Amino acid sequence: MAESFIFSIAESLITKLASRAYQEASRVVGVYDDLQDLKTSLSYVKAVLLDAEQKQEQNHELREWLKQIKLVFYDAENLLDEVDCESLRKQLRITQKDKVGGFFSSSNPLLFRYKISQQIKEIRKRLDRVAADRDKFGLQTIAVDRRVGHKREMTYSHVVESDVIGRDHDKEKIVKLLMEPSLDNNAGSKHISVIPIVGIGGLGKTTLTKLVFNDKRINESFPLKMWVSVHDDFNVRSLIIKIINSPRDFAASTDAPAGQQNLRDLEIEQLQYRLRNMLEGKKFLLVLDDVWNEDRVKWVELQHLISVGAQGNKVIVTTRSQSIASIMGTVAYSHHLKGLSPKDSLRLFVRWAFKGDEGKYPDLVMIGREIVEKCKGVPLAVRTLGSSLFSKHEIQEWESLRDKEIWNLPQKEDDILPALKLSYDEMPSHLRQCFALLSLYPRNFRFDSFGVASLWGAAGLLPLQSKDKTMVDVAHQYLRDFMARSFLHDVSDCGTFYFFGIHDLVHDLAVYVAKDVCQLVNSNTQDISENVLHLSFVENGLPYNSVKPSLRGTRSILFPVDEVGASEAFLNAWVLNCTYLRYLDLSNSTCETLPQSIGQLKHLRSISLRNNKRIKRLPNSICKLQNLQVLLLDGCSNLETVPKKLRKLISLQRLGITTKQSILPESDIAKLNCLEYLRVEDCDNLESLFAETRLPTLLTLQVIGCANLKSLPLDTHHFPQLETMLIEGVGNEDWLHRSENTNSVLRLKTISLYNMVTLPHSLQQYASTLQTLMIGDCYELEVLPEWQLNLSALKFLYIWDCPELKSLPSDIHRLTSLQVLQIINCTELYRKYKPQVGECWPMISHIKHTEIRKTWD
Template identity: 45%
Template sequence: MAAETFVFNIAAKLLGELVSPAFQEACLVWGVESDLRRLENTLSNVKAVLLDAEDQQVHNQELTVWLRQLKEVFYDAQDVLDDFECEALRKQVVEMQGSTARKVCRFFSSSNPLVFRTKMAHKVKEIRARLGEVAADRAKFHLSPRSNDRHVVRGREMSYSFVQASDVIGRDQDKDKIVEHLMDPSDGQSISVVPVVGIGGLGKTALAKLVFNDERVIEHFELKCWVCVSDEFVLKQLLVKIIKSITSVNCSYLDEEQLQMLLRNNLDGKKFLLILDDVWNEDRGKWIELRNLLMGGANGSKILVTTRSPTIASMMGTMSPYNLEGLLHQECLSLFIKWAFNEGKERQHTNLVEIGDAIVKKCKGVPLAVKSLGSLLYSKLDERDWLFVRDNEMWKLNRKEGDILLVLQLSYNQMPSYLKQCFTFLSLFPKDYEFNTLDLISYWMANGLLQSPNENQELEDIGNQYIDELYSRCFLEDYIDLGYLREFKIHDLAHELALSLAQSECLIINGQIQNISKKVWHLSYTDNTWQNENVLKCLQKSKGLRTILSTVEGVGPSTKSFVDSCLSKFRYLRFLNLSDLSFEVLPSSIGTMKHLRLLDLRHNCRIQKLPNSICKLQNLQTLNLCGCEKLEELPKDIRYLIRLRTFLLTTKQKSLLGCSNSLRILGLYNCGNLESLVETMQVHTSLRVLRIDNCGGLISLLPTLKFLTTLEALMIENCEKLDLTEMEDNQDDFPTSLRALRFIGLPQLVAIPNWIKCSVKSLQILVIQSCPNLTALPEWLVNLESLRRLTILNCPKLSALSKEKFCLPALRSFRIAECPELIRRCQPEIGEDWHKIANASEIYLDHKRIK
């Protein structure tokens, strides 16, 4: 598989920066216009043939080497251009301060302008010479210019549930047989293990989810838990996952003995079902160690194991493995049509269905291959696109039976170049990692991977479009829409593809690593690797690093030498994760990391103060201080972070200093002393997401809301003193574009605030939970014409939906739990309010699905 597949994207971004008006002006100021013009011309000529080079490299190893050389020059060129941008931002901050300019200038003091000009002129000449030397080799490859990258064209409505039975075709018989095994009491085992084995992409996990959610299984077992095991079979990690699945509590801070005791207490005497999904461990000793800890359940408890390995199935199972077979051809064709066409439209394109039939035969009954190619062809009506897939050279390659990585590769190859780079970035995360859109989009943004021809489009919206596209190509799964963010995982086969594609520049490291290539740009770690001096030594030559990321909560660098190395050696970092630090002081040299876009300091429980020098990071877009419980106050010059878009914070302050008006996402967590946000919010006229969680001192929010006219998502949780209903005289001043609203743990809430009416046309998700004094829903609730999800949990005084006609045309999901009288009124067919909710496609009463 070719590794250099998004060089075009880097070149396009570089060229865009070079021709921008702001950069052209900077060139004149610093006297490098001539050299940069020649750099632009060379870059433009090379870019024209890069798409052809990326496609042809599969047959020509020399091309791959040439593209890799170009990429190195491009990355270095990005650093040079970024130096100019940093200087321009520094000047911008100084100029915007007016009478305090002298003081600000001292704070942002930098090298002599003449020295900067000379140094940058030398760097530009060096880059131009290197690029010219590498670019000259393009003539020997006989490449053809191609000006247009592939564009994303999607129209399919997204689905956000874990698994819909209607989306799984041809597995009813398999489901019934497995359910029979799980409910069979006559196998003579105190705890039985049912193994399901099959090749990758057959749908083992989807089948296990159908079984897990089957009504017969729900009624039969007192306790159910689901754990995705994947590559690591580490006892402590598995115990944490099992307990979290049972209790919804993260117990990673406990030691192994405490976890074992907690597990026994939760399983004691209960008939349970445990799903161990995607098992790779062949060490019988490790399995027996876990199995022995699960013996405390009642007789009839079952474990369902899914695996690709017959050896593992035989080792773990107490019965013969259930071998999952491929789908029948007609079932595959039905699945393909479901993904390739809007419902019923296939009848208008019989020629395409005929070609699709031939494509499906090549998929050998593997559902993931069928869905992937169907989604690839969705909305494409040109016969040539379909013939391209049917007759692709990929099918001629020697491959193992059922190996669908090449099918996913074909889908990957048809991605636009910018999306390929975002996809390969996912290789930095372990298999089964739980992503959310807010974090991932910030990660992509930090490395400049989000781009759009529309300059007015918000970066966060571009990132969401990218995620939707990856999902529509079947690369993502377990999609859950929470309104203000979405959670998902990358399919394990897609993860394998990402690893194979990104191995030249993305690397997950561990303590055993002996060598790290200087061409690696992005690093992540999953254990206490940074305590290993050998790793730090290996990193010394990787001075061009862009990303250092931790992917496991609770695992952070515990040595000061690591932090010092980051700040002194890796000067071009865009993304630095220093979460879970174990010391009190962040070095003031953090202010020299001028290229930094994302700084993650979450869960640094000992840090009391941040150096004011952190405010020199004008390029910073994301700052995460969530869980910094001892942080006394923010630096006084925090307003100088003029590009900050996402700010997550825990602090002891009573009020917050105003930040830049560039802020789009603000999260306040466990700020117990916080009393007011009024002064803070007056400048945040572009804020789109506001989350306030466990801020017990906060009394009022309404004056603040009047400034947040662009707010799209508001989440307020566990604020016991907060009153949301006062000062509602002039409702015209409140946000009019809210799409998601969550009120959780608000004892002062006795009625739904009337100011929500301002968003009557836009509100899509409304969640009300643990509001013990809420007595009624407003009559205007029936006017929420866009509401598609309504959830009401643990509001015992709420006794009815509405006196008026209650028919929400867009409502899809309706959930009520722990509201006794309301539950009674919503009983199917017989409840007084049933007719008001019956049009919803998904209805849950007390966590039991009714429809």
């Protein structure tokens, strides 16, 4: 699967070489002309890569050719990064007047220019040598990536109702919506209400719609019913023909032409006349199944053409995309289809795995329960696995399937993995690589958008920072794109960042597409794939010396599981050999020191030592890493001091600090001109923070567990750009005072408050800007203040782990901007506000999105 990224890599290399910032850097270093020649060679190869990627499945020799190109591209990426590193070194010398190295040092510009020029020539030779073979494969030039996956066969409306399990509740909900006189929220669609049904591939959106379409009540209410299978063909002319041809009694209709095939010979004017004539004055139900196209103009055009029927006409749209649902829907909400219950999943599995004789095989049914757990309620996955075991009664066969990952099983075109992969294939190329990196985390991992942005940024998958957008802004846009494709679930939108998860089957898809690029290492790992770029260690005590690949090209190493961390032996055996390492997550590590040679890993963009309880000092050489964008030292409870000369980290965007120091090196931190995120955690000796220091680029500030903190000036002079703040476990809340000067009040968008007995009265001063408020772990908090109703801009309210909180403000309806209310693990609130049944539910039922859960599980 790695070869599917080659076009994306070529595109990013050429884009980088063409950018003004990189051209300036290459001129500074003195290799501009050499790199422009390389760009020409890359363009020559890129022209045929799309065609090659599409043909590689049927041609082994072509696959090998692509692998060779991939290796050259990796070396080219590393080479361009060398130029970046040297450019940053020069920038540091100029801005901070550091001494220049001697003639024979690695910093000598003439020596560096000669070395890089030779490497560029060598890469060009390799690339030209491989490119010379392109003609023998008969490849065509395709300049733009417009690939979409092979869509499934056209659907039809017939369904055997007895074969469908666990969708009665969903069916009744949709039928109820259809039977209502009008669901119109859009004056422009006077006669039509559109109901979107949204979910990932394989959830059964089409099957549910078939149940609704064939319901007796619907037959009686809608004399005219039409079923159109859309897929990626949202061509208005084609859709008109499909709609005209769709009614079951079409042949008997007096308006029908002599032969349906004649419709394709008609002009668009004649077609729209036929369509409007067919629909005029009639009450109809139209199903548009499996819509992928996000062109709103085409939908509005079709909408106008069909808006000629009677009042109360309805359209059901099934789609994987929330964006499409928003574009087409006119009802107040989309129906987000969820997975089947474990009980219904097992019933469906038994139906597909046995001939009705499951009673003879109780041992197999027990194994079947475990197999069904893999499917996480997705009916198509249940069917895929059940069908593969049909008429097989050997326990070993069932156990073998139970123990295999889904992506390792044979798959037919209409099985679960191909169904999910359609959504992946439809993504633009820049999203595919980002999605693949989500495979580095275990199932059920709770992601935060800052962490994902760090990984993608370090991997070079986010465009260079601009005046208009930070890299985090771009990462958030990518995450919204994934949300729109139903690839993320359990999303907490916190205004300026997200928490989210991914469905287990979506995780399996990520692992499948990332083969040979990303690898999870556990006790079952036999070897590491050659040329793997990203490694994730998910178990403690692994025999690092027995499995050791060539690490020189590895770019990411991470330990994403709590309580699993690296030792000093691991650092010495693995990390220090990774010449081109960009991302190093040593969270929960047990090493007591970092070697001085860490400063030689000049390509590093991100390093985390979070929650290392043993490390006391860091080598000052870490400040030689001018590429470093992320340095996380929070939770390092024994760290005596942060490294000297932090100001040298001129690319640093995120900084987390835990230290025993009583005074932070604020003058150094103030010179970090790219710093956007700062977390100060458990610095018990700190009494004052940034009293005399201005942080002009800081967007997010988190202050956690600083028990003796007495002073933190929260105003626009010190933090002119601050928009997100988290406060947790501070001993003295006096410094959260209300600013007397209204012109200096921060324009905060997001505030998170944890471990508080009461909410600070000063929050009122952010009433006009505050969009997100998170309240968590406030175990003694009993009431929310009535002044909270003054937060006129509040859109998102999250209340987590507040067991003593007895009620919400009585006039919560005054928060007219509130769109999302989430309450989790709050015993009293759950009892009172439980949806539909709680005594206080009517007070919050008007809020667009409410989620009230008894516990986190």
